[in-house]
Amino acid sequence: MKPYAQMTEEQLLSILAAFKKKKIAVLGDVGIDRYTIGSVERISPEAPVPIVSVQREYLKLGLASNVADNVIALAGLPVLSGVVGKDRNAIDLINMLEERKIPAKGLVVDASRRTILKERIIGESQQMIRIDYEDTHALSPVIQKKIQASVLKSIATADALIIEDYAKGLLQEKTISMAVKAAKAKKIPVLVDPHLKTPLTWYSEATLLTPNKKEAEQLAGEKIVDQDTLLTVGRKIMSKTRSESLVITLGKDGMAIFKNSKTQPTLIPTFAQEVYDVSGAGDTVISVMALVLATGASLEDAAYISNLAAGVEVSKRGTATVSSQEIVQAFLHQRG
Numbered sequence: 001m002k003p004y005a006q007m008t009e010e011q012l013l014s015i016l017a018a019f020k021k022k023k024i025a026v027l028g029d030v031g032i033d034r035y036t037i038g039s040v041e042r043i044s045p046e047a048p049v050p051i052v053s054v055q056r057e058y059l060k061l062g063l064a065s066n067v068a069d070n071v072i073a074l075a076g077l078p079v080l081s082g083v084v085g086k087d088r089n090a091i092d093l094i095n096m097l098e099e100r101k102i103p104a105k106g107l108v109v110d111a112s113r114r115t116i117l118k119e120r121i122i123g124e125s126q127q128m129i130r131i132d133y134e135d136t137h138a139l140s141p142v143i144q145k146k147i148q149a150s151v152l153k154s155i156a157t158a159d160a161l162i163i164e165d166y167a168k169g170l171l172q173e174k175t176i177s178m179a180v181k182a183a184k185a186k187k188i189p190v191l192v193d194p195h196l197k198t199p200l201t202w203y204s205e206a207t208l209l210t211p212n213k214k215e216a217e218q219l220a221g222e223k224i225v226d227q228d229t230l231l232t233v234g235r236k237i238m239s240k241t242r243s244e245s246l247v248i249t250l251g252k253d254g255m256a257i258f259k260n261s262k263t264q265p266t267l268i269p270t271f272a273q274e275v276y277d278v279s280g281a282g283d284t285v286i287s288v289m290a291l292v293l294a295t296g297a298s299l300e301d302a303a304y305i306s307n308l309a310a311g312v313e314v315s316k317r318g319t320a321t322v323s324s325q326e327i328v329q330a331f332l333h334q335r336g
Contacts (some may be wrong), residue, residue: 066099
């Protein structure tokens with residue numbers, strides 16, 4: 001496995017500065033993360049479960065909305081395409097997007113669905129349970145056409161396209177194919193965060209896939225236990241998808257970059273200083289990679305910078321964003 005030749009601080013600063021106003025089209029399921037946090041001091045007399053005395057609650061952008069939030073936190077311009085219901089959560093989501101100056105005009109209203117909400121109950125700093133409010137049935141043909149029109153409009157002026165697949169019914173084969181073809185025709189990179197429930201062939205000819213280790217293992221049908229099996233898994237995924245490149249995130253072992261199915265992958269070491277919460281790390285990775293590739297920098301540089309960003313993100317609670325300043329600080333810290 002080839003090592004990565006680390007960039008200089010000047011190169012990093014130059015790439016981060018080039019993020020400004022790069023337009024990133026984001027297609028995927030949108031939603032809200034709600035955190036209910038409190039203390040646990042006793043067990044319920046009604047059942048053997050702890051009682052959480054709620055101290056505070058807050059909402060955050062979730063799913064593909066969090067990807068868009070990561071983009072704008074780094075001075076990019078996200079253009080979001082997704083579906084919301086006709087409910088209170090949709091109002092809250094749109095209000096949060098507007099507060100973050102993320103355009104909501106690409107969202108399509110589907111009265112037959114609930115706006116996705118994931119509620120996490122946290123007691124004494126430990127997540128106790130997650131409650132999901134969602135509908136996962138496929139979109140109707142009418143709503144699907146509106147989504148296709150939305151993403152095609154955003155791709156027309158974009159510097160990169162992110163497809164975030166959470167398998168909630170939004171992404172169907174025709175929509176993915178149409179978006180990939182439109183982006184490739186415009187010669188902009190297409191980055192896909194795949195889902196285990198979606199056939200790999202649906203992602204055909206994407207520029208880059210970004211599965212984590214568990215996802216890659218299940219997509220390829222083989223465990224990653226050493227460099228040989230890592231190579232086998234990577235080659236299987238690239239063969240099935242005909243993607244130009246693949247980055248498998250390996251947690252504490254960093255990232256493996258496959259630029260084609262024949263050469264050895266390049267390893268990017270991990271930079272996490274302290275892991276507090278891994279939720280949202282994948283969103284940060286794909287957001288940063290899209291911005292880096294949109295500047296014209298290399299895939300290796302994209303993986304390196306996104307790995308720095310992920311190391312910062314996992315040190316925070318819940319789905320979080322990362323700033324350019326935090327990425328630079330992480331770079332200087334790992335250099336010692």
